[in-house]
Structure formats: structure tokens, C-alpha cells
Amino acid sequence: MAGDQQLSLLLDSAVRFPLPNGLRFSYGTSGFRSDGSVLASTVHRSGIVAALRSLKTRSTAGLVITASHNPVCDNGVKIADPDGSMMDQSWEPFANAIANAPDPNSLAQLVLQFAKDEKIPLGGAQSAEVLLARDTRPTGEALLEAAKQGISSIIGAVAIDMGVLTTPELHWMVRNWNKGTRATESDYFAQISKSFRSLMELAPNENLNLNAVEKKLIVDGANGVGGAKLEEIKKNIIGLEIDVRNTGKEGEGLLNEGCGADFVQKEKFAPSGFCSDDLGIRCASLDGDADRLVFFRLIPNTNNKIELVDGDKILSLFAIFIQEQLSLLEELPARLGVIQTAYANGAATDYLRNLGLEVIFTPTGVKYLHEKALEYDIGLYFEANGHGTVLFSKEFLSQLELVNSELTSKMPGSEKQRAASRLVAVTQLINQAVGDALSGLFLVEAILHNKGWSFQKWCDLYQDLPSRQLKVKVADRTAIETADAETRVVKPSALQELIDTETAKYTHGRCFVRPSGTEDVVRIYAEAATQDSADSLANSVAQHVNSILGSDIKA
Numbered sequence: 001m002a003g004d005q006q007l008s009l010l011l012d013s014a015v016r017f018p019l020p021n022g023l024r025f026s027y028g029t030s031g032f033r034s035d036g037s038v039l040a041s042t043v044h045r046s047g048i049v050a051a052l053r054s055l056k057t058r059s060t061a062g063l064v065i066t067a068s069h070n071p072v073c074d075n076g077v078k079i080a081d082p083d084g085s086m087m088d089q090s091w092e093p094f095a096n097a098i099a100n101a102p103d104p105n106s107l108a109q110l111v112l113q114f115a116k117d118e119k120i121p122l123g124g125a126q127s128a129e130v131l132l133a134r135d136t137r138p139t140g141e142a143l144l145e146a147a148k149q150g151i152s153s154i155i156g157a158v159a160i161d162m163g164v165l166t167t168p169e170l171h172w173m174v175r176n177w178n179k180g181t182r183a184t185e186s187d188y189f190a191q192i193s194k195s196f197r198s199l200m201e202l203a204p205n206e207n208l209n210l211n212a213v214e215k216k217l218i219v220d221g222a223n224g225v226g227g228a229k230l231e232e233i234k235k236n237i238i239g240l241e242i243d244v245r246n247t248g249k250e251g252e253g254l255l256n257e258g259c260g261a262d263f264v265q266k267e268k269f270a271p272s273g274f275c276s277d278d279l280g281i282r283c284a285s286l287d288g289d290a291d292r293l294v295f296f297r298l299i300p301n302t303n304n305k306i307e308l309v310d311g312d313k314i315l316s317l318f319a320i321f322i323q324e325q326l327s328l329l330e331e332l333p334a335r336l337g338v339i340q341t342a343y344a345n346g347a348a349t350d351y352l353r354n355l356g357l358e359v360i361f362t363p364t365g366v367k368y369l370h371e372k373a374l375e376y377d378i379g380l381y382f383e384a385n386g387h388g389t390v391l392f393s394k395e396f397l398s399q400l401e402l403v404n405s406e407l408t409s410k411m412p413g414s415e416k417q418r419a420a421s422r423l424v425a426v427t428q429l430i431n432q433a434v435g436d437a438l439s440g441l442f443l444v445e446a447i448l449h450n451k452g453w454s455f456q457k458w459c460d461l462y463q464d465l466p467s468r469q470l471k472v473k474v475a476d477r478t479a480i481e482t483a484d485a486e487t488r489v490v491k492p493s494a495l496q497e498l499i500d501t502e503t504a505k506y507t508h509g510r511c512f513v514r515p516s517g518t519e520d521v522v523r524i525y526a527e528a529a530t531q532d533s534a535d536s537l538a539n540s541v542a543q544h545v546n547s548i549l550g551s552d553i554k555a
């Protein structure tokens with residue numbers, strides 16, 4: 001009886017969101033993405049998946065509608081697990097199957113069969129809850145409605161609309177909601193401003209060279225959701241003057257167009273709204289949903305070229321700071337893991353290894369980095385493009401709390417006590433659910449302040465090796481299979497031999513190719529001692545990909 005009711009509810013709901021003709025959807029490294037006008041059925045069905053995920057885990061799940069750094073006409077959807085991380089990978093095949101079910105009946109059958117296989121109680125015996133959010137895209141509102149209807153097509157499931165949010169805010173809320181801690185947006189803002197203030201106040205006086213640390217920061221909000229949120233947070237920030245540009249207000253330009261972290265990192269060019277008046281000032285750039293962050297500074301007399309501080313250098317700054325505090329606290333042993341992908345600049349990896357840190361590589365895509373980081377007491381991860389965070393294990397957090405309260409009562413004001421308190425503030429400031437440009441930005445600022453470091457000093461940590469990225473469109477990118485965290489091609493095997501032969505010709509040469517998880521292209525990355533040699537290595541490998549797989553080279 002309950003089964004019949006569930007079946008008819010699913011059928012009625014699915015009829016309203018037919019699958020567009022001739023399209024296939026795939027849950028990639030960043031969920032489903034496509035043109036916003038064709039996504040209603042996919043988002044509706046993702047609502048169903050999120051509701052089932054909530055039933056399965058007996059906790060609250062999340063769903064966010066965004067296409068991050070992609071153009072404004074695109075949109076997308078991703079599902080958050082109860083701990084705030086991305087949906088468990090084991091459910092992706094089901095998400096793909098239902099996203100592509102040709103008609104309401106096959107969709108309903110897939111859902112019922114999956115529920116049976118996974119022992120998910122349908123029929124309302126158990127309730128389900130999904131927190132929803134969207135970014136500022138014009139297609140977001142209608143897609144949110146589709147998600148709501150998908151969720152309510154599962155008996156007993158409730159959608160709670162949290163509003164227009166950054167992706168990391170939604171993940172943070174899901175995590176806190178399930179922990180039973182405060183989970184509203186004002187709690188999120190308060191947590192950032194409070195822990196930032198604590199960390200600023202813990203700066204060692206002797207390190208404070210106020211002339212070296214420019215108090216002003218200009219932030220490019222990519223005309224997305226992050227700028228407006230930053231405007232809110234900055235009302236409660238002391239010790240830093242933040243000027244937010246590209247906030248998405250009337251007349252400021254289009255989302256991600258000529259601005260945003262992806263543009264800045266790839267083009268190495270200042271975003272729109274920045275000019276030579278900003279010379280010498282520290283600048284940062286968020287992406288459209290505020291989960292990526294890079295810093296930069298304009299180079300004089302270059303027509304808005306920039307000196308870039310990417311995810312690798314943010315990672316290095318975080319690693320140094322955490323390592324320094326730990327070195328003062330021998331009673332707090334911690335296993336540190338630094339997680340990167342093959343796109344990390346070789347100079348960054350060498351730098352981190354020379355600090356004595358354990359550096360591990362995973363395939364591209366933050367879900368892989370995040371998963372690896374969870375294996376450590378402190379797992380630091382960043383993609384070069386600026387997506388990353390620092391995760392602390394439960395055991396480490398309780399040890400840290402213990403050490404901190406003991407030092408606070410026995411040795412207040414000592415260097416050791418201040419080191420422990422700094423670590424506590426870091427754990428509160430940096431988002432424990434996913435990479436978060438806003439919390440990352442304030443952690444960077446607080447660390448520079450604590451260390452009394454100028455932007456220049458940070459830039460000079462190491463010199464990036466020149467690199468070049470190319471992409472090639474091929475007939476079938478899945479013909480390429482890789483191993484060793486995507487650093488080697490195993491199929492077609494002749495390709496790796498050719499890459500090895502080309503790479504051996506260059507000093508500090510390194511090169512790999514992999515099929516993109518988000519675009520229908522094969523990516524080529526090359527690094528070498530000079531820009532010319534990095535370019536030439538990338539080009540010659542692209543020619544080989546071209547001749548083996550059949551393609552056109554694109555910059």
C-alpha cells in the first residue's frame with residue numbers, strides 16, 4: 001500500500017520534469033553541470049537522490065545549485081553528505097542512472113529497486129531532510145523549485161531552503177546541523193569573525209612590523225555570491241580594510257566574466273575592475289561560488305599582468321604556520337599530511353618536502369584530496385587552482401583542547417600557550433567541511449599578520465617552475481587511462497613512452513596527460529626550467545596525443 005503510494009507520487013512528480021531529448025548527464029568531480037536551461041530533470045532527480053541519501057544515513061543531507069566558475073548560462077547541482085563532504089562516491093552510479101532514466105516509469109523503478117538493494121525504508125516510516133541552497137545564477141530559482149519537488153516525491157522527505165549561499169556555507173551548515181551545533185548563516189559569519197579576531201590577537205608582538213603588512217586587501221568577488229557575503233562578514237572585522245569589487249551588483253559585470261579565481265589563475269591577468277591605481281596592494285580573487293581562492297598583486301608597467309599566489313602557495317603558508325605552532329608543543333604529537341595533485345607546481349612540492357613534510361598525491365578533484373586528508377591528524381590539501389582546506393581529526397581536536405586548557409591555567413601568556421591557542425583558532429576559522437574561499441582568505445590574512453610577512457615575503461617562499469597547460473579535443477577521451485595519481489598513461493601504452501622521450505629532453509621537465517573530469521577534453525600539463533621549454537614540451541606532447549587519438553590543439 002505504502003509502496004503504491006510512493007510509486008504514484010514518484011510518477012506524478014517525474015512527469016513534470018521530462019528528460020531533454022538526446023542529452024546525457026554525468027555526475028563528475030563537481031556534480032552535474034550543463035547549460036542551466038536543460039537541467040530541470042537532473043536537479044529534480046538529484047533532489048530524489050539527496051532525499052534517499054538522508055533516509056539511508058538517518059541524517060540531514062544537502063543539495064546546492066551552482067556551476068562555480070563556469071559561465072552565467074551554465075548551472076549545476078551537487079549533493080552534500082551529512083558530514084558536509086561531497087556525496088559518497090559509491091552513490092554516483094545510481095545518481096547517473098536516475099539522471100538518465102528515459103521516462104517516469106523507468107525512473108520510479110530504478111528508485112524502488114535501489115531502495116530495496118540499499119535497504120532504504122520508503123513509505124514514510126522514517127523522515128528525511130535536505131538543506132538546499134543556490135548561487136546567484138538566473139536559472140537557480142527555477143532549478144531550486146525542481147529540487148524541492150524531487151525531494152517531496154519521497155514520502156516523509158522535507159526540503160529546507162537555506163537561501164542564496166556560497167557552496168562552502170551550505171556544506172558547513174549541513175555538517176553543523178547534523179552535529180546539533182549552530183548552523184545559520186549568521187553563526188557562520190560569527191564563527192569566522194570571532195576566530196579571525198582571536199588569531200589576530202595572538203600575533204607575537206616582536207613579529208609585528210606593521211609597515212610590512214599592508215592593512216588593505218582588495219577582493220574580486222567574481223560577480224558571484226561570495227562578494228556579498230564578504231561585505232557582511234567585513235562589518236565585524238577589525239585590523240583589516242577590505243575593499244570588495246565585482247560583487248555582482250548592477251553595472252559591475254557578469255558572473256565569472258573577465259574576473260574570478262579561475263580567470264586570474266589561468267590568465268595571470270588582473271580581473272576587470274582592477275587598474276594601476278591598485279599597484280602595491282594585496283589582492284585576492286574568489287570564484288563564482290566562493291570555494292576557490294587565489295591572491296595576486298599587479299606588476300608595474302605591464303598592462304595589468306599579475307604576480308600570482310595560487311593554491312600551492314596558500315597551502316605552503318598554512319603548512320609552515322601549523323608546523324611552527326606544533327614545534328612549540330612537544331606534548332601534542334600530530335601526523336601531518338599534505339595532499340596535492342599532479343597540477344601542483346614542482347617547486348611547491350620540493351619546498352614542502354624540504355620542510356620535512358609528508359606530501360601525497362591523489363587524482364584531480366577535491367573529493368579525492370579530501371578523502372586522503374581525513375587519514376591524518378592534520379590533513380592539509382589544496383589544488384593549484386585554489387580549492388582546499390585543513391582538516392583536523394577528532395582525536396587531535398580533543399588532545400589540542402586538553403593541552404590548550406592545561407597551558408591556559410598553568411602557563412598563561414607563555415609562547416607554548418599562545419601556540420596552542422593559535423592552533424585552536426585555526427581549527428575554528430578554517431572550514432572543516434570543504435574548501436572555502438572566505439574562511440581561507442581570513443586564515444591567510446591572520447597568518448601574514450602573525451608572521452609579520454609582506455606579500456613579497458610570501459611570494460618569495462619559492463619560485464614556481466614555468467609551466468604550460470593545453471587541452472585537446474579528441475574523439476573519445478576515455479581512451480586514455482592513467483595510473484599513479486594520473487601522472488602516467490597506461491593506455492594507450494605507446495603514448496607514455498612518447499611522453500617519457502619528450503620529457504627527457506628538458507631540464508626539470510615533467511609532463512602528464514589525463515582526460516578531464518568536467519570537460520570533453522584531454523588536458524596536457526608540462527613543466528620545465530624555462531617558459532619556452534615548458535611550452536615546447538606541452539606542444540610536442542599535444543601533437544602526440546593528436547596523432548594517437550585524433551584531435552585539434554586548443555590553448
Ligand SMILES: CC(=O)N[C@H]1[C@@H](OP(=O)(O)O)O[C@H](CO)[C@@H](O)[C@@H]1O
Nearest residue numbers: 029030365366383385516517518519
Ligand atoms: C586542471 C584543473 O584545474 N582541473 C579542475 C577541473 O577538473 P578537470 O577534471 O581537470 O576538468 O575542475 C575540477 C572541478 O572544479 C577541479 O577540481 C580541477 O582541479
Ligand SMILES: [Mg+2]
Nearest residue numbers: 068287289291
Ligand atoms: Mg567553485
